[in-house]
Amino acid sequence: MEGLLLPVDRHTLAVASAMLLGFFAFLFAGSIVLPGIRAQGQPLANGERRAYKISGMTLFLATHIVVAVGVLVFGLSLTPVLRYFKPLLVVANVFSLVALAGILARGWIQERAIERHSKLPWLVHDIWFGNQLNPTFLGVDLKMFFYHPSLIGLGVILAAFPFRQYELYGRLTPQMGLFLCFWWAYLFTHYLKEEFMLSTWDIIAEKFGFMLVWGDTVYVPFWYSICGWWLIDATKPFTTSAVLALAGFHTLGHWIFRTANWQKDRYKRDRSAVIWGKPARMLGGRLLVSGWWGIGRHMNYTGEIMVYTSFALCTGLVSPWPYLLPLSLVILLTQRASRDDAKCSAKYGELWKEYCRVAKFRVIPFVY
Ligand code: NDP
Numbered sequence: 215m216e217g218l219l220l221p222v223d224r225h226t227l228a229v230a231s232a233m234l235l236g237f238f239a240f241l242f243a244g245s246i247v248l249p250g251i252r253a254q255g256q257p258l259a260n261g262e263r264r265a266y267k268i269s270g271m272t273l274f275l276a277t278h279i280v281v282a283v284g285v286l287v288f289g290l291s292l293t294p295v296l297r298y299f300k301p302l303l304v305v306a307n308v309f310s311l312v313a314l315a316g317i318l319a320r321g322w323i324q325e326r327a328i329e330r331h332s333k334l335p336w337l338v339h340d341i342w343f344g345n346q347l348n349p350t351f352l353g354v355d356l357k358m359f360f361y362h363p364s365l366i367g368l369g370v371i372l373a374a375f376p377f378r379q380y381e382l383y384g385r386l387t388p389q390m391g392l393f394l395c396f397w398w399a400y401l402f403t404h405y406l407k408e409e410f411m412l413s414t415w416d417i418i419a420e421k422f423g424f425m426l427v428w429g430d431t432v433y434v435p436f437w438y439s440i441c442g443w444w445l446i447d448a449t450k451p452f453t454t455s456a457v458l459a460l461a462g463f464h465t466l467g468h469w470i471f472r473t474a475n476w477q478k479d480r481y482k483r484d485r486s487a488v489i490w491g492k493p494a495r496m497l498g499g500r501l502l503v504s505g506w507w508g509i510g511r512h513m514n515y516t517g518e519i520m521v522y523t524s525f526a527l528c529t530g531l532v533s534p535w536p537y538l539l540p541l542s543l544v545i546l547l548t549q550r551a552s553r554d555d556a557k558c559s560a561k562y563g564e565l566w567k568e569y570c571r572v573a574k575f576r577v578i579p580f581v582y
Pocket residue numbers: 413414415416471475478500501502503507511512514515518547550554557558561
């Protein structure tokens with residue numbers, strides 16, 4: 215890392231601003247002009263369903279093309295993304311606050327009655343949780359849009375690590391290759407069935423406040439890339455058996471994580487969906503008990519925690535710091551699982567109790 219990170223000053227902030235705004239503008243324009251598929255959201259409180267344009271995969275591929283042309287045709291390097299990491303972090307924070315201020319201001323002007331479900335003062339509540347469920351800008355749904363700079367931006371930062379390693383050592387380690395493949399697969403499978411997002415809690419129930427705006431713009435790209443910093447100089451290659459064991463662990467976690475989400479999404483769209491070769495079984499016609507949902511109440515979280523652990527394991531035992539990433543996800547998701555259980559218990563009552571008897575654990579078998 216030494217000698218790589220540029221300081222935060224007027225010049226680097228100006229360059230970082232151009233990078234960040236250019237990136238957002240590219241993705242936003244792409245969301246409008248590039249093709250996407252049409253999908254319907256889950257029913258809203260008033261029974262209506264919102265129409266969404268799902269264009270994440272197109273944007274993901276378009277970014278690949280731009281980067282590939284930049285690198286192969288114009289000889290560009292991605293290392294500047296790491297050099298400007300600190301100023302980019304500052305600019306991303308400022309940008310998220312400015313965007314949030316605009317979104318909140320519009321909410322206060324346009325929303326007739328803002329429901330507030332906490333005892334927090336209304337201003338603190340609105341800043342943290344937001345005051346609009348589905349804000350749009352120029353016809354683009356902002357809650358869905360912000361996932362793109364978040365995840366594709368994370369992808370660009372991650373892709374910069376092998377550039378740096380190659381620049382320094384003239385080769386890439388197998389663990390750097392694994393790390394990249396794992397993350398690429400994570401982003402690719404996210405976009406492969408991006409419409410599953412429409413049945414997630416954030417899209418259905420969370421308003422667009424600081425938690426999501428800052429989370430998308432800053433937390434995900436800048437924090438989730440943390441392991442890469444410890445891979446650049448870790449030049450002792452992993453053994454073949456370590457590589458195979460790690461790839462197996464990642465694949466298992468990834469499979470659980472994605473298929474659990476996709477099973478619930480398919481079921482929510484079509485109650486007669488086929489899961490693991492059989493028609494979906496349900497409790498009271500409302501809760502899925504087929505597939506992963508008949509084993510644990512949040513196997514999607516279990517799988518994702520395994521995936522994040524595999525990212526950290528790519529760094530071996532170089533430092534404990536990369537392990538803060540899976541640890542932070544464990545804290546976030548166990549806390550979320552308990553909030554979700556409380557929400558579902560209130561919504562489904564006795565049926566939820568019955569469900570808990572079938573799917574006995576939340577995230578970790580026999581433990582939690
Ligand atoms: P879920 O997709 O698990 O959604 C929970 C909701 O699903 C419940 O509130 C309930 O809503 C419904 N539900 C629960 N059990 C059943 C069942 N058996 N049958 C039918 N419906 C059921 O959670 P999230 O939205 O929190 O997460 C979605 C994905 O996003 C997860 O994979 C998670 O790991 C990931 N995630 C990742 C984060 C990250 O930073 N990497 C952060 C947060 C989430 P309803 O009222 O509609 O029935």
